[in-house]
Amino acid sequence: MGHGPYPNIPIGGGVSPQVQQWFRAVDKDQSGFITAAELKGALVNAQGQSFSDTACNLMIGMFDKDRTGTINVEEFDKLYTYVNQWLTVFKTYDVDQSGHIEEQELSKAMSQMGFRFTPEFINFLIKRSDPKDGRVSVDQFIVLCVQIQRFTEAFRVRDTQQNGTVTIAFEDFLNVALSCSI
């Protein structure tokens, strides 16, 4: 949309025109804010199914600091950046493009994101996502990434010695756990 000699500066604090366009497409009622329901209406996984309510609520909740249940275009931009990074990792390991990754791949994906988890923990994650087939779909992977991201931030703040261990009192424990849950 640039005209003549003027540079094409994105409006809205550095949000690219492409992301702004996506935002407007998702924001069905053109309110300037996206709800979990609007996000759900816009996302489809490899099997042609909608993302779960949990996934959409968690994604909105990542940036919905004032708990209004909505995010604006700048927050959407941040969400978009995160989700894109996670999708890139997921696609790296979903070599047959089935829309699922299995235990070994999940382990590698987590390593690539900087997490060193035990095989037992990876197995727990897999069972939690899909107790039957032992695999993780793309939207389950995003749910997992959002949750791990949030809990890791909460842990890191309290890990003052940076030794991977925190000592935490009951009420603070509840506070962290409830803040990060939906």
Place this chain on the structure above:
Amino acid sequence: MGHGPYPNIPIGGGVSPQVQQWFRAVDKDQSGFITAAELKGALVNAQGQSFSDTACNLMIGMFDKDRTGTINVEEFDKLYTYVNQWLTVFKTYDVDQSGHIEEQELSKAMSQMGFRFTPEFINFLIKRSDPKDGRVSVDQFIVLCVQIQRFTEAFRVRDTQQNGTVTIAFEDFLNVALSCSI
């Protein structure tokens, strides 16, 4: 249904006939298992609204140890007992039967259930449930009780000194947090 001299023994491992009848009413497809969707179809709050998906998922999740997304009649019986206790506490403090309790009442309700929380934490709980009006509806109260119940159990197991503090490593922290979240 007792006949003649035979005692009226409840079928199904001590589940009362009333709870069994409720179970059958909720179990719309008569599968012998209740899903979160079936539970949602059966529960209505004081405002005539359905309970949230979160509330129903959390309630099923309390007893759905094998993560099939369903509970059987014995598990329903346990869930029913818990929910009844919470409802009794809620009703005690919802004196005008508005279907909501406010900050002071929530504090008293939590005390009655054995929790000694700081005013700051009670305020956090209220804001989390309803940032606008600062009150808690009955289904939000149940969500809160389910979550606090689950996190408290997880904490207690690790609080080997019984002094209200635990020292926890990163992976175990994630494990607890993810196990108790939906």
